[in-house]
Amino acid sequence: MPRVTVYYTQNCPYCRMVKAFLEKHGVDYMAIDVGTDREQAKKMVELSGQYGVPVTTVDDEIIVGFDAQRLNQLFGTAREGDIYDVLIVGAGPAGLTAGVYCSRKMLKTVILSENIGGQALESWAIENYMGYRMVTGEDLMHKFEEQVRGEHIHLELDRVKSLGKEGELFVVDTETGATYFTKTVILAQGKRPRKLGVEGEERYLGRGLSVCSTCDGPLFRDKVVAVVGGGNSALQTAIEMSKIAREVHLIVRSTIKADEAYVAQYERQGNIHTYLHHSVAALHGNAMLNGITIKDRESGKETTISLDGVFAEVGWIPNTDFLEGFLRLNDQKEIEIDINCHTSVPGVFAAGDVTNIRTKQIITAAGEGAKAALEAYDYVARSE
Known part of the structure; x- marks a missing residue:
């Protein structure tokens, strides 16, 4: 061993x-x-x-x-050969909710996902999910996972590489070499963090540059960090890091666009220095990141800041690369669905932030996951 x-x-x-x-x-x-x-x-x-x-x-x-x-x-051990009623891609709020609803409809269900919890894991504090005054993203997703584990659902940690169709069945291949056959598919794989778009970004990822403050934040205790972004996620990260780090620099491309509750908390922190209308122009360091240059987008003036870490919170990109050419995507590469979570391919449904629904919230993702599951059940029932 x-x-x-x-x-x-x-x-x-x-x-x-x-x-x-x-x-x-x-x-x-x-x-x-x-x-x-x-x-x-x-x-x-x-x-x-x-x-x-x-x-x-x-x-x-x-x-x-x-x-x-x-x-x-x-x-691991590959699980192959079975034919499922429903295969769900993604284990965030939409995918996990879909799994529970499918199981309760007695559908043979498998969930494939790189992680359990999806984007919700990145939330330090959730204050608008019914039943909780305040809960962390990790704790909420742990509750979701507990419920899924209590159902007859196969939950496999793997990345989907391709989706196709052979006859009446959909075929899903994964990065570990497993192949799954299923009557229907629910796509709920969410989004991944958007990159800063700065030279050297890949070099410093994990070496001072982080896209998961809940994971890496404690490693920067009493250090100097920057948070890049101006939305809810960025302000949450800046607020939490202000309690851990000695000094926080908030780099905002335009203006702060976050909920008033987060803005009020942010304004009470005395060790956050804010740079509005600034973007990251360069990353500096040797083996580890040790500084950034930011640029005033109005005057063009550049400022270099010595620091120990940078947390990127600049948005998300849909995880739809493996779907190109298989079903219809919009200009943002989100899956186009109708009001009932149907995609352009019969038998394939989609839910959550990976779709073109306007509202991107945990509670709406969960609701869409339930809808997609019920539609998948109807599809299977009508096909038999």
Whole structure:
């Protein structure tokens, strides 16, 4: 049995997924909380070159992030040959809700997703989901997951590579080499973080540049950080990081466009320095990021800031690359659906932020997931 160590932080949902995956497959491991142990955090950075979690070591191999493909290759078992009534892509609010509704309709259901929770995991605080005065994204998605685990649903951590059709069945291939056959498909794979679009971005990702503040925030205690963005996610991150970091620089491309509740909290923080109408012009550093240059979009003046980390909160891109040419997408690469979650391909439904619905909220995504599941049930019933 290989020696496995997981470096994690308490609030990191992807760390929890690594540990859950290992436990599911009976793999013994040592867990080290680098959010509270600075010496171990330093060791992790020296070992991996990463200033982000999770980091997993398997003997001499280092796995950065929640790499479902590699973990499946090392420890997983492929599930093939079954024919499902419904295959759901994505395990965020829409996908998990769809799974529960499908299960309650006695449909043979499998959910394929790179993670459990989707975009909601990035939320430090959710204050508009009914039944909760305030809940973190991780805690809310954990409740969703608990309910799904109580149903007769196969939940597999994997990335979908392609979707096609053979005869009456849809065929789904994954990055780990598994193939699934299903009568219907519900697409609920959400979106991924938009990049800053600055040279050197890939080089510094995990080396001071982060797209998951809930995961990596604790590693920047008493340090200087920047948050790029002006929406709800950016302000949430700036507020939470102001309680962890010594100093926070908020870089906003135009003006702040966030809910008043977040604006009020942000204005009460004394260690947030705000730059309106600024964009990131350059990233600086050697092995690790140690500074940025920002540009005033009105005057053209550039300012260089020395810092330890940058959190990018500049929006999201639909995860629809594998659907190009298979069904209809709009100009933003979102899946076009009708009022009943039907796509342009009969038998394929879609729900949540990956679609062209205007309102992108957790509660509406969950509702759309329920609608898509009921439509899939009707489709299967009419086909038999």
